[in-house]
Amino acid sequence: MRGYRYIDGVVTLRVDRQRCVGCGACVQVCPHRLFSLDEGVLALRDADLCMECGACARNCPVEAITVSPGVGCAVAILAAWINRLTGRKVLSDCC
Amino acid sequence: MLCPFVEEFIPTPVGPIPRVATTVSHRDRWGTIGARIGLIRRNYKVAPGLYAVGTPGAGSPVLVTANYKLTFDSLRHRLGNIDAWLLVVDTRGINVWCAAGKGSFSSEEVIRGVEQARLAEVVSHRRLILPQLAATGVTARAVRRGCGFDVLFGPVRAEDLPAFLRHDHQADETMRTVTFTMAERAVLIPVELFLLAKPLLAVLCLGPLLSGIGPGLFSPAAALERGLILLAATVAGIGAGAVLTPLALPRLPGRQFWIKGILAVLPVALCLWLLFAHRLTPIEQAAMLLWTATVSSYLAMQFTGSTPFTSPSGVEYEMRRGLPVQLAAACLGLGLWLAAPFLANGGG
Ligand code: SF4
Ligand code: SF4
Numbered sequence: 295m296r297g298y299r300y301i302d303g304v305v306t307l308r309v310d311r312q313r314c315v316g317c318g319a320c321v322q323v324c325p326h327r328l329f330s331l332d333e334g335v336l337a338l339r340d341a342d343l344c345m346e347c348g349a350c351a352r353n354c355p356v357e358a359i360t361v362s363p364g365v366g367c368a369v370a371i372l373a374a375w376i377n378r379l380t381g382r383k384v385l386s387d388c389c
Numbered sequence: 390m391l392c393p394f395v396e397e398f399i400p401t402p403v404g405p406i407p408r409v410a411t412t413v414s415h416r417d418r419w420g421t422i423g424a425r426i427g428l429i430r431r432n433y434k435v436a437p438g439l440y441a442v443g444t445p446g447a448g449s450p451v452l453v454t455a456n457y458k459l460t461f462d463s464l465r466h467r468l469g470n471i472d473a474w475l476l477v478v479d480t481r482g483i484n485v486w487c488a489a490g491k492g493s494f495s496s497e498e499v500i501r502g503v504e505q506a507r508l509a510e511v512v513s514h515r516r517l518i519l520p521q522l523a524a525t526g527v528t529a530r531a532v533r534r535g536c537g538f539d540v541l542f543g544p545v546r547a548e549d550l551p552a553f554l555r556h557d558h559q560a561d562e563t564m565r566t567v568t569f570t571m572a573e574r575a576v577l578i579p580v581e582l583f584l585l586a587k588p589l590l591a592v593l594c595l596g597p598l599l600s601g602i603g604p605g606l607f608s609p610a611a612a613l614e615r616g617l618i619l620l621a622a623t624v625a626g627i628g629a630g631a632v633l634t635p636l637a638l639p640r641l642p643g644r645q646f647w648i649k650g651i652l653a654v655l656p657v658a659l660c661l662w663l664l665f666a667h668r669l670t671p672i673e674q675a676a677m678l679l680w681t682a683t684v685s686s687y688l689a690m691q692f693t694g695s696t697p698f699t700s701p702s703g704v705e706y707e708m709r710r711g712l713p714v715q716l717a718a719a720c721l722g723l724g725l726w727l728a729a730p731f732l733a734n735g736g737g
Contacts, residue, residue, distance in 0.1 A: 295566060295567060295568065295569065295697075295698055297639035298569060298638075298639060298696075298698045299644060300644055300698055300699050300700060300703045301644045301645065301700075301703040301706055301707065302644075304700065304702040304703050304706045305700050305702055305703070306700075306702055319529065322521075322524075322542055322565070323521060323524035323542055324565075325521060325522060325545060325565070325566065325567040325697065326566070326567065326698070327562060327565065327566055343698070344700060345697065345698050345699060345700045346700040346701055346702060347490065347522075347525045348525055349521075349522075349524035349525045352524065352525070352526075352527075352528050353524055353528055353529055353530070355530060362701075362702070363525070363701075364490075364701035365487075365490045365491070365694070365701060366693055366694070366696070366698075366699035366700050366701045366703060366704045367693055367694025367695075367699075367701075367704065368646075368690045368691050368693045368694060368704055368708055369691055369694050370694065371701065371704055371705055371708060372708070372712075
């Protein structure tokens with residue numbers, strides 16, 4: 295993903311290294327390659343590259359990773375806002 | 390009825406299983422074009438269940454995928470002379486990435502697929518290979534608990550599967566990283582444009598109506614002249630926001646898409662201005678440019694939904710900033726457009 299960078303300092307990804315058991319699941323699934331294991335110790339590079347897909351947190355066996363997952367889509371977010379505002383399903387989201 | 394991509398049925402312990410072609414037929418090609426330009430929006434599906442490619446046996450790998458026909462096609466077309474089982478999971482005809490994000494490509498759905506296909510009777514091993522992007526919706530542990538199969542997340546792109554299988558199920562960093570190349574961006578443009586047909590039709594109808602209003606109540610000549618310019622401004626905004634922005638995405642400065650959309654509109658707006666400025670008052674020129682920029686900015690922001698790197702937190706952040714600006718610019722632009730005939734008259 296070279297050449298792409300989204301907004302800094304907004305991502306909800308948090309990693310609790312104390313809990314990590316070094317299974318490597320997050321290393322495998324992250325499509326932005328944010329994690330690596332160095333002799334069993336988890337390293338996180340540049341959290342701002344995270345797109346909050348939630349794959350890592352979902353597949354971590356010990357809940358060492360938390361992230362509020364979702365689809366980064368303006369249409370979906372707008373639909374959610376409008377639906378919340380009106381209390382009805384006025385707009386449906388994308389894909 | 391036999392699907393055109395099924396070559397024959399091969400016998401297995403659970404009965405005959407359809408063997409699918411790995412070659413691209415004309416029908417696939419037309420279907421792909423239809424789906425890509427948005428003609429076939431929903432319902433481009435294959436029936437969920439087990440399929441075979443080549444002549445798989447009890448030890449052959451099981452590749453799990455979504456039941457969106459484009460996804461299924463791009464998988465089987467890349468399997469050349471590989472022997473494998475394809476387990477197609479019911480994702481309601483949605484691709485892997487969207488289905489995993491929305492919860493229809495889930496652990497439960499995979500377990501259901503494994504059980505309904507009686508996969509444990511077909512293969513002797515207990516391993517499923519899923520596309521890596523399915524990890525957003527599928528928990529490997531839950532699948533193992535639910536049906537006894539281990540989940541191995543394979544490469545992000547189907548094209549890397551043959552290499553992945555050859556190298557003893559090892560994926561390198563490139564295979565595990567999402568990309569967003571020029572080709573991957575360009576292929577998204579037609580659907581975006583297709584979805585804009587309706588709003589554009591609205592501009593085509595409403596534009597002349599609004600443009601004709603003037604001091605003399607309604608002027609058909611002005612309706613035609615100014616209505617066409619409004620339409621051109623809208624088309625220019627669409628070009629900047631839904632074509633130029635996706636194509637030039639990594640080159641456009643800034644992080645927020647609504648700003649990228651405004652930057653992309655600059656060259657387009659200049660052309661528009663050169664074309665029409667002599668036919669418009671300064672107020673009308675300002676209105677036209679505001680409108681074009683708004684359309685482009687909004688559509689660029691909408692493109693966040695098609696990219697594989699925008700976080701929902703980030704999109705929300707930029708929408709809180711971009712939407713008010715767009716709303717204000719749209720109101721101001723349309724207001725000026727409507728007011729211009731009266732102002733021109735009043736000023737002599
Ligand atoms: S949420 Fe997705 S992108 Fe972010 S770190 Fe986890 S796997 Fe990577
Ligand atoms: S998935 Fe969880 S336990 Fe495994 S390496 Fe990552 S953080 Fe550590």
